[in-house]
Amino acid sequence: MPPDAPATEFPAAAKISRRRALFGAVATVISVLHTVIFAFPSAIAAFFNHGHAATPIIRAWSWCILRTCGVRVELEGRENLAGLGGCVFVANHQSLFDILAVICHIPGEVRFVAKKEIKKLPVLGFILHKSGNIVIDRAAGGQAIRRAIEVARRGYRICVFAEGRRHSDNRVHEFSDGAAWMAIMTKLPCVPMSISGTCAIMPRGAKFVVPGRHIRIRLGAPIATAGMKSADRAELTRRLEAAVRADFDPAFS
Numbered sequence: 649m650p651p652d653a654p655a656t657e658f659p660a661a662a663k664i665s666r667r668r669a670l671f672g673a674v675a676t677v678i679s680v681l682h683t684v685i686f687a688f689p690s691a692i693a694a695f696f697n698h699g700h701a702a703t704p705i706i707r708a709w710s711w712c713i714l715r716t717c718g719v720r721v722e723l724e725g726r727e728n729l730a731g732l733g734g735c736v737f738v739a740n741h742q743s744l745f746d747i748l749a750v751i752c753h754i755p756g757e758v759r760f761v762a763k764k765e766i767k768k769l770p771v772l773g774f775i776l777h778k779s780g781n782i783v784i785d786r787a788a789g790g791q792a793i794r795r796a797i798e799v800a801r802r803g804y805r806i807c808v809f810a811e812g813r814r815h816s817d818n819r820v821h822e823f824s825d826g827a828a829w830m831a832i833m834t835k836l837p838c839v840p841m842s843i844s845g846t847c848a849i850m851p852r853g854a855k856f857v858v859p860g861r862h863i864r865i866r867l868g869a870p871i872a873t874a875g876m877k878s879a880d881r882a883e884l885t886r887r888l889e890a891a892v893r894a895d896f897d898p899a900f901s
Contacts, residue, residue, distance in 0.1 A: 672856045675717045679857070682712045687771045690779070698802050699780035703757050706779065710748040718860040719849060721749045725867030728839065729755060732870055734800040736831040737839050738888045740820045740896060741809035743846035749863045750807055750843075759804040761796075761830070780804050793833045800834055807841075810888065816851030818898045820889070828884035832876045838884065840868035840891035844900035866895040 686709035693702040714721065729735075737754070739746065750758055759780045767773040767783055777783050780799055784792040796806060808827035815821050820842075831838045845863040850856075868891045876884065 668859065669856070671718070671859045675859050676856045678716045679713045682709060682716065683772075686712070687775065690775045691771060694775055694778035699759075699778060700757065700802070702775065702779040706775075707751055710751040714745075714748055714752060717849070717857045719745065719749075719863060720861075721753050721863045721865065723753045723865050723867070726755065728867045728869050732837065732839070734803070735805050735837045735839050735870060736827060736834070737805065737807040737841045737867075738810050738823070738827040738831075738892070739807060739841040739843055740892055741811050741814050742816060742818070742843065743814060743850050743852070745846040745849045745863065746809070746814075746843045749846070749865060750841075753865060754805070754807075756805050757803065758807050759799055761792075761806065761808045761827075782806065793830065796830050796834050800836060806830070806836070810885070810892075814852045816847055816853070818847045820893045820896050823885050823889040823892075825881045825885040828881040828888060829878065831873045832878060832881055832884065835874055837870040837872050838888055839870045840888050840895070842866045842868075842892045842895035842897075844897040862900065864897065864900050868892070868895060 686705060690702050690705045690709065693705050696702075737750070737758070739750075747760065750760075757780075759782065760776075761782045761784060762776060764783055764785045766776055769776075780802065782792060782795050782799055784795075799806060808830065810823035810827040811821045812824050812826075828838065843863065843865050845861060849858055849861045849863070871884065871887060873884070
C-alpha cells in the first residue's frame with residue numbers, strides 16, 4: 649500500500665468478498681421476508697384440491713428466494729422424463745437450496761419425503777404435511793408406503809434425499825435403501841438425480857447465503873421397478889447411488 653493511501657483502503661479482492669458477504673446477509677433477510685409473505689397463503693391453499701392449489705404459491709416462493717440470492721439453476725437430462733408419469737426421484741442432499749431448485753425446475757408437481765420432526769416447525773411443518781408431502785415415522789413404514797401411493801395417485805412425483813440428511817462436505821454419501829424400498833412397494837420407476845453446487849450456497853449450519861452461485865441438476869435414465877421385490881432394494885440402491893455419484897460434480901459452482 650502506498651504511504652499516502654488511506655488506512656481504510658483494502659485490496660480489490662477483499663472488497664469483492666465483503667460486498668458478497670453483505671449481499672448474502674441482505675439476501676438472507678429478504679428471503680426470510682419472502683417466507684413470511686408466502687407461508688400463510690400456502691397454508692390456506694394446502695387445504696384445497698389435495699394440496700395442488702398450494703403448488704403455484706410454493707413454486708413462486710421458491711423462485712423469489714432463488715432470484716433474490718442470485719442463484720441460477722441448470723437442468724440436464726430432461727429428456728429422461730419423456731413419457732414418464734409418476735416416479736421417485738432419488739437424490740443427494742447438501743443444502744436447503746436443493747429443495748428450492750427441485751420445486752422450481754423439475755417438471756410436474758414434486759413432493760418430498762421428510763422426517764416426522766418437520767411437523768414441529770411452526771407453519772412450515774403444517775404446509776409440508778397438508779400440501780401432499782410424505783412425512784414419515786420410521787416405526788410405521790407401512791403407513792409411509794400407503795401415503796406414498798396416495799400421493800402418487802394424486803399426480804405428484806416424489807423426491808427422496810437418499811442420504812438421510814444434509815451433508816456439507818461436497819461429497820455423495822452412502823444411500824439408505826428407503827427410497828428404493830418405497831419405489832418397489834409403489835411400483836414407480838426411479839430417476840437418479842444428482843444436485844451439484846448447493847454446498848457452496850448455504851451448507852448445513854450456515855446463517856447466511858453465499859449469493860451469485862450456480863446449481864446443476866442432472867437427471868439420469870429411469871430405472872423400472874415393475875417386478876422387483878423387497879429383497880431387490882439393496883441392489884437397486886447400489887445402482888441409484890452409483891448413477892448419482894457418476895453425475896455429481898464437486899467442482900461445479
